[in-house]
């Protein structure tokens with residue numbers, strides 16, 4: 135499942151307390167600063183859909199093209215973003231936070 139980096143799950147359902155203290159925000163994207171060491175609850179956070187429906191709803195994105203732009207921008211921010219995110223982020227194919235796929239990675 136692709137994460138749209140809305141931050142909703144990290145703000146409201148973090149096993150580490152809400153909002154999670156490991157949230158990092160760049161523009162209107164939320165990333166995880168401890169991605170590679172995030173709790174199993176975060177790793178296993180998933181929905182049976184290609185894109186996170188909560189993210190789409192939270193962000194008000196309906197068009198698939200807009201969802202793709204959002205996912206691509208998330209990767210771009212990870213590639214060009216803060217060192218502290220890159221340091222803890224997984225490899226590009228699995229991106230950050232509840233990122234590309236919680237099931238693959240994940241946040």
Ligand code: SF4
Pocket residue numbers: 143144145147148149150154155156157158165166167168169172173176231232241
């Ligand atoms: S994925 Fe990271 S920022 Fe999100 S709740 Fe888990 S530890 Fe916190």
Ligand code: SF4
Pocket residue numbers: 136137138139140141142143144164186187188189190231232233
């Ligand atoms: S998995 Fe990603 S898109 Fe879905 S609620 Fe969490 S941060 Fe938002």
